[in-house]
Amino acid sequence: MLGAIEAGGTKFVCAVSDNDLNNINKISIPTTTPEETFSKVFDFFDEYTLDAIGIGSFGPIDINPESDTYGYITSTPKTAWKHTDFIGAIKERYSIPVGWTTDVNAAALGELTKGAALENDSCLYLTVGTGIGGGAVVNGKVLEGFGHPEVGHILVRRHEKDTFEGFCPYHKDCLEGLAAGPAIEQRYNKKAQDLPEDSEAWDIEAYYLAQALVSYTLTLSPEKIILGGGVMKQKQLLPMIREKFAALLNDYVSTPDLEEYIVSPELGDDAGVTGCLLLALEEL
Amino acid sequence: MLGAIEAGGTKFVCAVSDNDLNNINKISIPTTTPEETFSKVFDFFDEYTLDAIGIGSFGPIDINPESDTYGYITSTPKTAWKHTDFIGAIKERYSIPVGWTTDVNAAALGELTKGAALENDSCLYLTVGTGIGGGAVVNGKVLEGFGHPEVGHILVRRHEKDTFEGFCPYHKDCLEGLAAGPAIEQRYNKKAQDLPEDSEAWDIEAYYLAQALVSYTLTLSPEKIILGGGVMKQKQLLPMIREKFAALLNDYVSTPDLEEYIVSPELGDDAGVTGCLLLALEEL
């Protein structure tokens, strides 16, 4: 039996499957403090005898096996979770092999193996929610170097109508600081989901995301870019992003047809959990 | 015997080596028109009997073997070279296997195999010269997806003192448009090499390059970033870039020590040719 923890900034999704990835059970737990959240995670997994567990965590996390803080969440803006020994907590409770990467690397792997990038060797997965996070797969392998991608924090140019200062505690007005859900909420004093479909907010949002996608395209040249997360539930955004992407790139490099290139997740909310189960499977 | 062509925007460097990569002969040919330049390239290689040739070309180039224009230089700003069938021209003259990637991917491979990134599995190589181009190696392999990296054209935020409009024919004020050698020259009406060491020009230059390096770091997480090209001959630039990089990243992710992370090429001008010879060797 395989376990999966998709540890997001708002909720932890925990799942158990058989070794063919068929779902056995799944729950969602709010992300509060490590003590409270882990205690509910344990309540869930204690019912099963797992062979391995795969974790995809919000970050930054330490993925360097040589490091003293391997398996930790490191400098996250979520203060309660700074310097949390995630793998340590899991291994202490269950002595089983643990697969470990970012939530968004897991989602990228899930979508490549079972979802929107099934026919590709590479993809970039971006989630636009409480934060903006991205993961990637290159030549079929999760992208890791000295660390893991943190594409949500690249710098973007300001939209001419935008005066919001940005909310990233590290960079103020990086991409996440200007375009994650809380930025939209703080800019308009209204939850993103409560803004009208034709609000200027979406023009600003699409401009920032398109800029970022141009940057990722020119740096990574992925075969597909998959956009998920709460903010992308605004269905008008995807075509606006494609249009602004084309204008900014100005045909300098030829990409796949944009309808095929910039797409929604096919696994929906299951991308991350699927990737975590795949990570667990690799540990067997 | 192996052949190498490092095809840059200003000059072509052609080399011949034995199969252990020991140099036999090498020349530099100015990049003018395809007819003129290729005719000098042929004059050079006609003297030898090569087993394979590796080409690292300025771009964008078509690297998709399924494509009708595989082996072409495609939409380059250098008008005379648009839609040039590079592999076609070489294969017509010499019926030998051809390795083919960008000049900067070749340089990245050269530096990883024989130079500054010898102990790493990944690196990014950036050249700041007539244009700005970058290549990368991930898990020991040259980075290619639907195409190849074109990191020189990402968008950056303007330096507050900079009013130069930018010279990129595709994007005006992308990184290349604001920070390649000709941008410095047009901003000050003076060749970059003729500006004083303490000119404000270098502050502006370091700001743009540091921004770009933050973006590459957050996207690719390479183990090393290597900065070459004519503009980097200004020795004061490297420490200025490291300083601004640290300020912009603001410790959000931990990188290797910056003196080890952002470095000069060790192969100097030989990085590209070395990578091309390695590409030729792979073809044997």
Ligand SMILES: Nc1ncnc2c1ncn2[C@@H]1O[C@H](COP(=O)(O)OP(=O)(O)O)[C@@H](O)[C@H]1O
């Ligand atoms: N339908 C919607 N339209 C726009 N924004 C939404 C919508 N639903 C949720 N959001 C925003 O998405 C963010 C939550 O993102 P989500 O991906 O659901 O969770 P998390 O990123 O915490 O895992 C919140 O800022 C919320 O306002």
Ligand SMILES: Nc1ncnc2c1ncn2[C@@H]1O[C@H](COP(=O)(O)OP(=O)(O)O)[C@@H](O)[C@H]1O
């Ligand atoms: N010592 C120097 N200091 C600053 N800029 C220089 C220096 N030497 C050359 N350059 C600039 O570098 C550019 C040429 O780059 P180079 O890497 O030599 O060639 P290319 O990019 O064409 O292959 C020119 O714009 C030139 O002004």
Ligand SMILES: [Zn+2]
């Ligand atoms: Zn940030």
Ligand SMILES: [Zn+2]
């Ligand atoms: Zn450009």
